[in-house]
Amino acid sequence: MGEKSVQKRKYIIDKARTVFSEKGFKNVTMKDIVDACEISRGGLYLYFSSTEELFLSVLSDDIGGDDEEAVLAAVSGNATAGDMLALFLKEQKKEILRKKNNLTVATYEYFTLHKAAVSDNPLKRQFDTAVRIVEKLIETGAQSGEFYCENPLGCARNLMYVVEGLKITAGTIGVTEEAIDKELMYVLEGLVPDELNN
Numbered sequence: 001m002g003e004k005s006v007q008k009r010k011y012i013i014d015k016a017r018t019v020f021s022e023k024g025f026k027n028v029t030m031k032d033i034v035d036a037c038e039i040s041r042g043g044l045y046l047y048f049s050s051t052e053e054l055f056l057s058v059l060s061d062d063i064g065g066d067d068e069e070a071v072l073a074a075v076s077g078n079a080t081a082g083d084m085l086a087l088f089l090k091e092q093k094k095e096i097l098r099k100k101n102n103l104t105v106a107t108y109e110y111f112t113l114h115k116a117a118v119s120d121n122p123l124k125r126q127f128d129t130a131v132r133i134v135e136k137l138i139e140t141g142a143q144s145g146e147f148y149c150e151n152p153l154g155c156a157r158n159l160m161y162v163v164e165g166l167k168i169t170a171g172t173i174g175v176t177e178e179a180i181d182k183e184l185m186y187v188l189e190g191l192v193p194d195e196l197n198n
Helices: 003-023 030-037 041-045 051-062 066-075 081-097 104-113 122-144 152-172 177-189
Strands: none
Touching: 003 030, 003 051, 003 104, 030 041, 030 051, 051 104, 051 122, 081 122, 081 152, 081 177, 104 152, 122 152, 152 177
16 A cells, blocks of 8 residues: 555544544444545545444554553653553543543444454453553552552452443543542552551
8 A cells, every 4th residue: 555545544544533433333324434534435435345344443543552561661660650550540531531532432332233252352452451551550569569459450450440431431421530530549549558548
């Protein structure tokens, strides 16, 4: 694919992201994408054959694999596990509060309608990656005495279930920044040793 084609494909994906974030998955048609991109139907079909193919491309574009390596590299540096966990959760909070181009509702619609094999589900891969990041941060913090946790994997999963629940809540009924902070702090308070809480 030439440079011009690569740029056109990226343009279509960027415009489609906005359409999917506004309308969800099931209500989007190829005509919606054609209109948003201001291209011909044939021009769109040169790159994508269906809204499903396009949506999966949008998701693949959004779900990066470098986060885990970046966090693990940072942990091996000067930052404490607590600092890194706070930074990770700050990024999650931004994603929860993001109104524009938020694909949460569309993503859950898609995977409700299309029961993809578990190994093919990019949402599951993203969740599992986040759990591994949090688990590593909790383990590192527990080793340094910053945290107390007998089950880092269970705690990491619990924290990410809370984050995912907040994403859905934000995209459906709404959630305040204060409510997000309270829910995340409730989970994190369980990690701090009692002597540091007093």
